[in-house]
Amino acid sequence: xxxxxxxxxxxxxxxxxxxxxxxxxxxxxxxxxxxxxxxxxxxxxxxxxxxxxxxxxxxxxxxxxxxxxxxxxxxxxxxxxxxx
Numbered sequence: 001x002x003x004x005x006x007x008x009x010x011x012x013x014x015x016x017x018x019x020x021x022x023x024x025x026x027x028x029x030x031x032x033x034x035x036x037x038x039x040x041x042x043x044x045x046x047x048x049x050x051x052x053x054x055x056x057x058x059x060x061x062x063x064x065x066x067x068x069x070x071x072x073x074x075x076x077x078x079x080x081x082x083x084x
Contacts, residue, residue, distance in 0.1 A: 014058050014061070014062070016061060020061075020064075020065065020069060021061070023068075024060075024061065024064045024068075025038045027064075027068075028041050028042060029041060032044070042055065042060070043055070
């Protein structure tokens with residue numbers, strides 16, 4: 001699942017559920033070439049020519065949650081702190 005183009009998941013704070021983070025990082029490593037750990041797999045996933053755009057761990061986690069855990073979290077859309 002690609003992140004939505006008109007949404008930013010970069011906030012001043014974001015709650016991360018450790019079991020989900022472990023599951024996400026395990027998935028990253030399973031999908032990487034054998035022996036490649038998640039930090040290098042993430043860096044290698046950046047498309048050529050887009051290296052200067054940077055990497056957002058907030059976007060990675062939020063996009064993964066939307067794709068893998070939305071139903072477990074009650075199907076509620078993720079909202080920014082601006083909606084609180």
